[in-house]
Amino acid sequence: MDTIQLPEKVKYIIQELRADGFEAFAVGGCVRDSLLGRIPGDWDITTNAKPAQVKQLFPHTIDTGIEHGTVTVMLERDGFEVTTYRIDGEYEDARHPKQVEFTQNLTEDLCRRDFTINAMAYSDETGLIDVFGGMRDLEQRVIRCVGRADDRFDEDALRIMRAVRFSAQLGFSIEQDTLRSIASHAGNLSRISIERIRTELTKLLLSDHPERLLAAQELGLTRVFLPEFDRMLATPQENPHHIYDVGAHTIHALQHLVGRDTQLPPKNQLILRYAVLLHDVGKPAVRTVDAAGVAHFYHHAETGADMAREILRRLRFDNETIGSVGHLIALHDYRYASENKAVSERTVRRAVNRVGPDWLETHFLLQEADLNAQNPALLPDKLRQLSEAKALAGRILSAGQCISLKMLAVNGSDLIAAGFPPGKSIGAALDDLLNYVLEHPEANTREELLARAAALLEPGKH
Ligand code: ATP
Ligand code: MG
Numbered sequence: 001m002d003t004i005q006l007p008e009k010v011k012y013i014i015q016e017l018r019a020d021g022f023e024a025f026a027v028g029g030c031v032r033d034s035l036l037g038r039i040p041g042d043w044d045i046t047t048n049a050k051p052a053q054v055k056q057l058f059p060h061t062i063d064t065g066i067e068h069g070t071v072t073v074m075l076e077r078d079g080f081e082v083t084t085y086r087i088d089g090e091y092e093d094a095r096h097p098k099q100v101e102f103t104q105n106l107t108e109d110l111c112r113r114d115f116t117i118n119a120m121a122y123s124d125e126t127g128l129i130d131v132f133g134g135m136r137d138l139e140q141r142v143i144r145c146v147g148r149a150d151d152r153f154d155e156d157a158l159r160i161m162r163a164v165r166f167s168a169q170l171g172f173s174i175e176q177d178t179l180r181s182i183a184s185h186a187g188n189l190s191r192i193s194i195e196r197i198r199t200e201l202t203k204l205l206l207s208d209h210p211e212r213l214l215a216a217q218e219l220g221l222t223r224v225f226l227p228e229f230d231r232m233l234a235t236p237q238e239n240p241h242h243i244y245d246v247g248a249h250t251i252h253a254l255q256h257l258v259g260r261d262t263q264l265p266p267k268n269q270l271i272l273r274y275a276v277l278l279h280d281v282g283k284p285a286v287r288t289v290d291a292a293g294v295a296h297f298y299h300h301a302e303t304g305a306d307m308a309r310e311i312l313r314r315l316r317f318d319n320e321t322i323g324s325v326g327h328l329i330a331l332h333d334y335r336y337a338s339e340n341k342a343v344s345e346r347t348v349r350r351a352v353n354r355v356g357p358d359w360l361e362t363h364f365l366l367q368e369a370d371l372n373a374q375n376p377a378l379l380p381d382k383l384r385q386l387s388e389a390k391a392l393a394g395r396i397l398s399a400g401q402c403i404s405l406k407m408l409a410v411n412g413s414d415l416i417a418a419g420f421p422p423g424k425s426i427g428a429a430l431d432d433l434l435n436y437v438l439e440h441p442e443a444n445t446r447e448e449l450l451a452r453a454a455a456l457l458e459p460g461k462h
Pocket of ligand 2: 030
């Protein structure tokens, strides 16, 4: 295990509190991550000082959750949550503690925390405070509840999702009794707000072990917040392209992304992981089996895009994420050529136009993940086509070929100046010109397009 190196600002906060006679420690996720050699996302501090006393000691603080004992101490631009030792009261609805009670006892504070690996505290003066065997569980790589698992999940069912999410982020297993208790409390998840569930699902998907979604399904969790995934696992694909059912295929596709999508901006990475999760969500609904026993999934991309948008709305995602995931799913099955045929630049130009240059890299990664989770016997030709498409797309873009209305050599005002009546017909004419230029990239000149537009103006000539 690594040693804990507190950042200077954390040391400063702890020292200030100690100088005034209080206890103070770094606690929770930052201690866990430091010991694992991972970079903590944030540093939380726990203290027996009351919020008012913390506020007195530091000139810049924010009342983040003062009724729960949390004050954010600002040092320059960095904020650190300093929370008073507390005992969480009885939980009202498997979610909210009815009241919190402050305490002077660190162990009582550690005891309200969810898992042993999250219930350790540290200061340079005291070293590691590990009351519940967190260190042992870090070494054995297990997620285990602090205290009785049944009680802990009764208090807060979100911990069910957190257990699976941490197991995916850290590659840990879940201890037997904790696992048993999760399965028996799965139904309580329905009382947890969908936003909080979504946060955990997103972290699970973005982790190095997105396949832990299968554990979530086996434990009865996805049935509560993503029953569509349960249907995917129950949908076989009897055709030459596939060797897995829809659910297993999806999991393999997600695993393919690990280590391969890190170069994307974080927002695109999230969108891609949800797009891969849901790219075939339409398949169960459109599945048909022909006389020869072969399964078909006609129009599953469009159906899937609609369903994905609905699911993401249900998960309360923002419109941009919903739109982008839907867009990628609608086009995920885009074919560039028939089997064993070369890919034409023209087909790729149309694809670039439909996908849009900003989404191209993400789109290709989605296709790569999808293909790699299909029948390996057919993979080489599919990958060859994909790599030809990528190379051609690169060439089309670097040559500055027109692939959008924006890049057309004429715009609406040009057409109006050329005598087109303002109105709907302008849009139709521009679409026609773009369509033409997508076939004939060399035709994207003012002269040629105005001539073509003029011809369009004269009935009978076109
Ligand atoms: P990360 O920041 O990577 O999501 P974390 O463990 O720091 O992981 P936070 O949500 O930041 O998680 O919470 C900080 C600490 O608060 C946890 O380590 C844990 O000790 C405690 N904690 C958070 N949520 C709960 C919960 N639902 N039940 C019990 N303890 C919790
Ligand atoms: Mg944290």
